[in-house]
Amino acid sequence: MPKSSVFSSKALHGFKQFVRSEASRFLALALFLVAVFYIIPICISVYMSFTPLRNWNIDRYAGIFVGLENYYRFFYLLANDPSVKSVFLTTAVFVALTLAVNVLGGLSLAIATFFVNERAAGGLQLLWLLPRMTPIAVYSLIWYYFFHPSSIGTINGILYKLGLISKPIDIGQGIIPWGAWAIIVFVNGLVGVSYGMIVFTSAINNIPKELVIAARVDGASNWDITRKILVPMLRWHILYVTTWQLLSLLTTYDHLFLLVKWGLVNRDYGTTWSLYIYNTAFLTGLQDQGLAAAAGVILVIVSSILGFITLKLMGFDKLIKPPRGDL
Amino acid sequence: MVSVKLVNVTKVFRGGVVGVKDINLVIEHGEFMALLGPSGSGKSTTLYLIAGIYKPTRGRIFFGDKDVTKLPPRERNVGLVFQNWALYPHMKVFDNIAFPLRLRKIPESEIRKRVVSVARMLRIDGLLDRYPWQLSGGQQQRVAMARALAKEPDVLLLDEPMSNLDAVLRISVRAELKRLQRELGITTIYVTHDQAEALAMADRIALINEGSIVQIGTPSEVYGKPRTVFVGGFLGNPPMNFLEATVGYVEDKPILVIGNNKLRVPDHYEELVRKLGLNQVIVGIRPEDMGIMDKPVPYRTIRAQVYAVEPMGRETIVVAEVDGSQVKIVTSKSIVLREDQDIHLYPSFEKIVLFDPKTEKALEVLYEEEKLE
Numbered sequence: 001m002p003k004s005s006v007f008s009s010k011a012l013h014g015f016k017q018f019v020r021s022e023a024s025r026f027l028a029l030a031l032f033l034v035a036v037f038y039i040i041p042i043c044i045s046v047y048m049s050f051t052p053l054r055n056w057n058i059d060r061y062a063g064i065f066v067g068l069e070n071y072y073r074f075f076y077l078l079a080n081d082p083s084v085k086s087v088f089l090t091t092a093v094f095v096a097l098t099l100a101v102n103v104l105g106g107l108s109l110a111i112a113t114f115f116v117n118e119r120a121a122g123g124l125q126l127l128w129l130l131p132r133m134t135p136i137a138v139y140s141l142i143w144y145y146f147f148h149p150s151s152i153g154t155i156n157g158i159l160y161k162l163g164l165i166s167k168p169i170d171i172g173q174g175i176i177p178w179g180a181w182a183i184i185v186f187v188n189g190l191v192g193v194s195y196g197m198i199v200f201t202s203a204i205n206n207i208p209k210e211l212v213i214a215a216r217v218d219g220a221s222n223w224d225i226t227r228k229i230l231v232p233m234l235r236w237h238i239l240y241v242t243t244w245q246l247l248s249l250l251t252t253y254d255h256l257f258l259l260v261k262w263g264l265v266n267r268d269y270g271t272t273w274s275l276y277i278y279n280t281a282f283l284t285g286l287q288d289q290g291l292a293a294a295a296g297v298i299l300v301i302v303s304s305i306l307g308f309i310t311l312k313l314m315g316f317d318k319l320i321k322p323p324r325g326d327l
Numbered sequence: 328m329v330s331v332k333l334v335n336v337t338k339v340f341r342g343g344v345v346g347v348k349d350i351n352l353v354i355e356h357g358e359f360m361a362l363l364g365p366s367g368s369g370k371s372t373t374l375y376l377i378a379g380i381y382k383p384t385r386g387r388i389f390f391g392d393k394d395v396t397k398l399p400p401r402e403r404n405v406g407l408v409f410q411n412w413a414l415y416p417h418m419k420v421f422d423n424i425a426f427p428l429r430l431r432k433i434p435e436s437e438i439r440k441r442v443v444s445v446a447r448m449l450r451i452d453g454l455l456d457r458y459p460w461q462l463s464g465g466q467q468q469r470v471a472m473a474r475a476l477a478k479e480p481d482v483l484l485l486d487e488p489m490s491n492l493d494a495v496l497r498i499s500v501r502a503e504l505k506r507l508q509r510e511l512g513i514t515t516i517y518v519t520h521d522q523a524e525a526l527a528m529a530d531r532i533a534l535i536n537e538g539s540i541v542q543i544g545t546p547s548e549v550y551g552k553p554r555t556v557f558v559g560g561f562l563g564n565p566p567m568n569f570l571e572a573t574v575g576y577v578e579d580k581p582i583l584v585i586g587n588n589k590l591r592v593p594d595h596y597e598e599l600v601r602k603l604g605l606n607q608v609i610v611g612i613r614p615e616d617m618g619i620m621d622k623p624v625p626y627r628t629i630r631a632q633v634y635a636v637e638p639m640g641r642e643t644i645v646v647a648e649v650d651g652s653q654v655k656i657v658t659s660k661s662i663v664l665r666e667d668q669d670i671h672l673y674p675s676f677e678k679i680v681l682f683d684p685k686t687e688k689a690l691e692v693l694y695e696e697e698k699l700e
């Protein structure tokens with residue numbers, strides 16, 4: 001059979017032209033980067049999850065195939081090991097609450113700024129960028145001292161001075177689980193607020209000011225304007241920030257790593273899924289890369305599903321408007 | 328009865344930008360007032376002051392006898408229509424129109440009745456189920472009008488509501504809006520930079536320039552008797568012609584010297600020119616108040632050269648040069664003229680307006696003001 005009957009020569013010609021074009025070079029670079037930094041690591045993880053790899057002994061284990069064993073182990077631990085159970089409970093609570101703080105906090109700040117005197121609020125908004133700009137170690141250290149379970153801890157110092165407590169309380173280790181959760185939500189919530197705030201602020205600034213003036217003339221209060229005009233018009237941005245933050249919260253562990261390592265929060269109730277993967281793969285004594293890879297693969301699947309659901313729930317498909325009606 | 332009164336209203340924005348200064352304006356109950364001026368002259372600022380969106384830096388605003396200076400917008404019961412119509416993009420037409428009513432907690436059945444009746448009046452009752460982006464410009468403009476009228480406002484404020492419509496549509500909406508305003512008898516302030524719109528629709532026109540009101544009057548007053556060079560030059564298409572003239576005296580009678588032309592001073596200005604003792608004046612003549620002759624008449628015609636002829640169908644615009652400056656003449660006659668041909672312009676003397684070159688005010692205005700001092 002001649003080749004031209006499979007690929008029409010016209011299509012082939014078009015393809016050849018595309019390969020030679022500037023655009024293909026540009027696209028090739030992007031594809032290359034995606035492959036190097038995303039696809040290849042995922043493939044390696046998936047592969048590793050089917051091997052009994054441990055202690056990074058690649059020569060010895062990487063060639064052995066154990067089927068779904070790592071996955072069985074993962075679900076077995078999830079069902080039976082209390083500390084793994086607590087990790088997943090913590091992940092759910094941490095992601096849900098921090099997400100709420102991130103999105104609602106960012107939205108409230110952006111809207112408050114909109115209603116308040118612009119200049120003063122501009123400075124205030126910059127303040128919220130500080131957690132983002134501060135190096136992770138320094139930022140974590142600040143909150144380490146803030147919540148420290150001794151009289152040098154800021155909170156304890158204040159409560160003691162006010163005479164509300166007689167001896168320092170250990171919030172992160174003593175009040176389980178909510179004390180530990182409160183700290184990790186607080187610290188990460190603060191980091192994420194600036195992101196939503198910036199997205200929402202720029203979106204609000206793009207809303208024609210006449211819409212708000214019209215509503216005011218019609219008798220709308222700030223609350224009415226927020227509820228009936230700003231929030232509906234920011235729908236797409238809220239959807240975007242929510243999805244984005246959800247996915248990054250599922251995978252973030254840098255602050256948590258330090259807070260747990262320094263002993264400020266309880267290990268079981270300060271560890272989330274992604275930190276658990278890190279610990280399982282790298283922490284001395286565990287070093288079970290096969291199990292970690294399986295947990296990682298499941299995290300990718302769960303993130304994808306959750307991301308898809310949020311987009312669906314918030315009506316991503318409706319964003320693509322039907323064509324303009326005939327006039 | 329709602330009249331609107333602005334007394335010495337000044338608005339200075341943060342940063343010192345003066346929006347309007349010392350505005351005094353009365354709009355009678357049921358009157359259609361046009362606020363006319365170039366872009367940036369303070370028209371929208373005035374409107375927003377009346378609506379209560381801006382608070383005046385100085386001065387007071389009254390609705391009838393009631394001082395509303397300090398009242399928030401919601402307690403003023405005004406309807407406002409914007410240049411971009413400001414329809415809420417996420418609401419259907421029905422909900423857009425119902426929005427002000429819902430804020431007033433009116434029962435939903437009553438809201439439905441009112442929305443439908445105002446939509447019917449504006450002939451958009453077939454569109455209630457659409458989103459704003461599914462409408463044409465003209466339809467969006469009607470929806471904006473409907474939203475402003477649905478709440479039965481005491482005062483209707485329109486901020487260049489037609490400048491986003493194409494020229495043909497604008498002319499038909501113009502008549503419709505004027506008719507609607509008459510029927511509803513609602514006190515209306517219409518902001519525009521389009522002099523034709525203001526002349527066509529308004530009972531009275533307030534001309535505003537650089538934040539100050541320069542003249543208030545009926546369309547024929549502001550058109551025929553401009554108080555300043557600005558008003559003469561802003562109204563009319565083509566606008567008023569201005570010629571610089573020196574004042575001379577022949578046998579003790581004042582005459583106007585424009586280049587090599589000598590022109591008698593119009594009767595109604597003779598005494599004023601004498602009293603004010605001016606050496607220089609600006610002669611303002613409307614393009615339609617000049618005839619074209621082929622022979623000069625002493626003291627009555629100005630010599631000119633044809634620069635270009637623009638036949639416009641119903642009328643012809645002749646552009647001519649007088650002593651180095653251009654003037655336009657609108658004539659209904661179809662005359663045959665060559666370029667560079669010598670012609671003689673015969674102004675209607677009773678329509679001429681003379682201005683003082685220094686203050687750019689009409690001589691009668693200058694005289695009044697000097698008398699007051």
Ligand SMILES: Nc1ncnc2c1ncn2[C@@H]1O[C@H](COP(=O)(O)OP(=O)(O)O)[C@@H](O)[C@H]1O
Nearest residue numbers: 340344345346365366367368369370371372373
């Ligand atoms: N909110 C504001 N802050 C500062 N300056 C303003 C504001 N609104 C208008 N101005 C200024 O006031 C002047 C009048 O503006 P405006 O009333 O919008 O003019 P118009 O509607 O006649 O085009 C302009 O110089 C404009 O730049």
Ligand SMILES: [Mg+2]
Nearest residue numbers: 370371372486
């Ligand atoms: Mg304006």
